[in-house]
Amino acid sequence: MTELPGQNAVVIETTLPGWLPELDGTIVGGDLLRGWALSEVWRIRLDGVTRKSVIAKRGIGELAGEARRYQELVVPLGIAAPRVLAEDGSGVIVLEDLGGDNLEDRPTAEGYEQAVRVLARMRAESALRLAADPALAVGLRRSTADLVASAARAATAMVALRPDLAGALDDPIRAMTRRLEQLSSEPATIVHGDFQAKNLLHIPGGGIVAIDWSDAYVHPHLGDLYLLLREGRKQGRIEGVRMDALAEIFAHDAGTDLVTVADQLVTGGLCWTMNALRWVVETGVHAVPVSRQWIDELVTDLRELAERH
Numbered sequence: 001m002t003e004l005p006g007q008n009a010v011v012i013e014t015t016l017p018g019w020l021p022e023l024d025g026t027i028v029g030g031d032l033l034r035g036w037a038l039s040e041v042w043r044i045r046l047d048g049v050t051r052k053s054v055i056a057k058r059g060i061g062e063l064a065g066e067a068r069r070y071q072e073l074v075v076p077l078g079i080a081a082p083r084v085l086a087e088d089g090s091g092v093i094v095l096e097d098l099g100g101d102n103l104e105d106r107p108t109a110e111g112y113e114q115a116v117r118v119l120a121r122m123r124a125e126s127a128l129r130l131a132a133d134p135a136l137a138v139g140l141r142r143s144t145a146d147l148v149a150s151a152a153r154a155a156t157a158m159v160a161l162r163p164d165l166a167g168a169l170d171d172p173i174r175a176m177t178r179r180l181e182q183l184s185s186e187p188a189t190i191v192h193g194d195f196q197a198k199n200l201l202h203i204p205g206g207g208i209v210a211i212d213w214s215d216a217y218v219h220p221h222l223g224d225l226y227l228l229l230r231e232g233r234k235q236g237r238i239e240g241v242r243m244d245a246l247a248e249i250f251a252h253d254a255g256t257d258l259v260t261v262a263d264q265l266v267t268g269g270l271c272w273t274m275n276a277l278r279w280v281v282e283t284g285v286h287a288v289p290v291s292r293q294w295i296d297e298l299v300t301d302l303r304e305l306a307e308r309h
Contacts, residue, residue, distance in 0.1 A: 016042070019058050021086050021094060024050050037287040039063045043097060053097040054085060059214055061283065064091030066214040072137045073216050077126045077190060080118075080209050098211075099204055104197035107237035112228070114208040115200045116246045119192075119224055120253035122210075126190040130218060141188060141218040144180040147271055151176060154278035158295065161281055168299050172270060175306035179267040186220035193217065193275075195224035196231045222264040223272030225250055230269070269305045273298055 016030045017040065025048020034041040038060045045053050059066060067087040074081050086094040103111045130136055155169040192199075193215025201209045225247070232243050251261040277298040284291030 016044070017058070019092055020044065020056055021088055021092060023054065023086075023094070024048050030056075038283070051096070055082065055095045055097050057093050057095070059091045059093075062279070063214045066212070067093045069140070069213040069216045072140055073190060073218070074213055076136055077129050079122055079126070079190065081213065082209070082211060095211075098201055098209060100202040102198050102211075103200040103202065103208065104237075106202060107197060107232075107235075109238040109242040111200070111202060111208060112232060112238055112243070112246060113249055115195075115210075115228060116225070116250045117253050118208050118210065119195065119228070120250050123189040124254060127187040130188050130190075137218050140216070142191075144177070144184060147180060147219070147274075148173065148177050150278055151274045154274055154281060157281040158277065158299075161285065161292075162295060165295075165299060169274075169302065172274065172302035172306040176267070176270040176274060179270065180221070183220050183264070183267055188218050188220055191217050191219050191221065192224050193272075194227070196227050197235075197237065200228075219271075221271045222261070222268035223275075224268070225261075226265050226269040227272050229265070266305055266308045270302065273301050273305065277302070 016027065020027075020042075023044065023046060025046035027044060028047050029045040031043045031045075032040070033043055033055075040058045042056045043053055044056050057066065067084065067089070070081070070084050070093075073079070082095040082098050084093060084095060103115060151169065151173045155173065158169065159166045192210055192213065194212060195210065199210060199212040201211050203209050229243070229246060232238065232246075233240075247261050247265065248258055251258045254261070277295065280291045280294055280298065284294075
């Protein structure tokens with residue numbers, strides 16, 4: 001475990017979890033920010049010289065790999081993100097607390113526009129670094145075969161739960177496979193994997209920073225922008241005209257045209273939605289029972305995406 005300087009922390013009558021590592025300063029309290037069966041996130045308040053609070057996270061299963069993503073992707077690619085202060089190799093990670101609200105709690109048109117620009121810049125800069133060093137993040141690079149195999153797993157697990165949906169993913173998997181093969185000549189870049197409002201932080205002084213990198217990997221697809229637009233539209237967080245302009249903002253900042261972005265959004269949408277469905281049917285239905293209710297919507301989204309040309 002990587003520990004912080006000053007390991008004589010004293011805990012003062014709290015109900016904090018027992019998995020917290022040693023911290024730099026006296027723990028004076030904590031707030032549970034997220035408490036799921038597979039993931040906990042706490043803001044730990046400290047009476048310390050260096051900092052007044054940190055973010056402590058514990059992930060289980062697929063959500064236990066955030067420290068690895070920092071080591072192999074976020075830090076080498078120079079991506080703006082909270083710094084890792086400690087980690088123990090078993091899914092516990094301590095990050096600096098940047099403060100501020102996330103884009104879900106404080107949705108603004110300007111925040112969404114900043115998030116799109118951050119994504120365009122992050123993808124462009126990451127593509128250059130990954131091309132310059134093919135060995136970088138080699139274990140986190142995903143191929144067409146990897147993504148298609150994940151889709152096949154989704155179909156198998158889904159039918160085991162819902163025999164009435166047998167064959168429902170046939171067309172989406174064919175469309176996704178075809179589109180990924182067409183995308184194979186595009187430069188590999190960073191995929192955050194969960195690029196939505198709850199993971200986009202307004203930071204003091206302005207700007208947006210992406211947090212929660214536990215799903216990140218390397219691939220060209222544009223699932224991150226698809227997810228941001230999907231959630232923004234479904235929640236109606238900003239005025240519709242401003243939301244509709246986000247794809248154009250991305251195209252401008254990425255140095256491409258809107259037609260290409262629209263096409264790549266379909267490919268990215270198939271990739272993100274298929275992975276979300278795989279997680280639900282393999283893991284979510286057991287760990288987060290309410291996720292069973294998401295299956296029909298995800299299948300409908302996949303079938304609609306498969307019909308787009």
